[in-house]
Every structure is written in structure tokens, then in C-alpha cells.
Amino acid sequence: xxxxxxxxxxxxxxxxxxxxxxxxxxxxxxxxxxxxxxxxxxxxxxxxxxxxxxxxxxxxxxxxxxx
Numbered sequence: 001x002x003x004x005x006x007x008x009x010x011x012x013x014x015x016x017x018x019x020x021x022x023x024x025x026x027x028x029x030x031x032x033x034x035x036x037x038x039x040x041x042x043x044x045x046x047x048x049x050x051x052x053x054x055x056x057x058x059x060x061x062x063x064x065x066x067x
Contacts, residue, residue, distance in 0.1 A: 005053035006063050012050045019047025 007015065022043025030036030049055045055063075 003052070003054045003059075004065070006058050006065050007049060007053050007055050008065060012053050015046050015050030015055075017050075019043045019045070019050060022046060 020043070022039055024043075026036045026040035026043060030039055
């Protein structure tokens with residue numbers, strides 16, 4: 001595996017739910033505008049960090065699972 005999981009289970013679920021919510025807001029409220037694309041991208045990144053269990057920003061500051 002190329003990465004070590006650094007996001008606990010409860011936070012993974014929260015990130016996925018928030019990412020899906022941001023995606024829904026991007027589609028329903030902003031549509032195909034630059035703001036909509038930006039919010040959609042943030043939602044996609046949050047959801048992916050939840051699915052994978054790895055957050056690059058957390059890895060940069062040295063966060064490990066269990067801390």
C-alpha cells in the first residue's frame with residue numbers, strides 16, 4: 001500500500017457525509033458556475049479522504065492513526 005491510513009473511523013464517516021453534502025449543495029445551489037465547481041471539488045476531496053482513510057494535509061503535519 002502506498003499510504004498509511006491516518007483518519008479514524010468516526011472521522012472517515014463524517015468526512016464522507018460532509019463531502020456528499022457539499023456535492024449536493026454545489027449542484028443544487030451553485031450549478032455550473034466557478035463557485036459550484038470549487039464547492040464540488042472540495043466535497044469530492046473530503047469524500048475521497050473519508051473513503052480512503054488518508055488525508056494528505058494530516059500527513060504533512062505528522063498525524064498518525066491513534067493520535
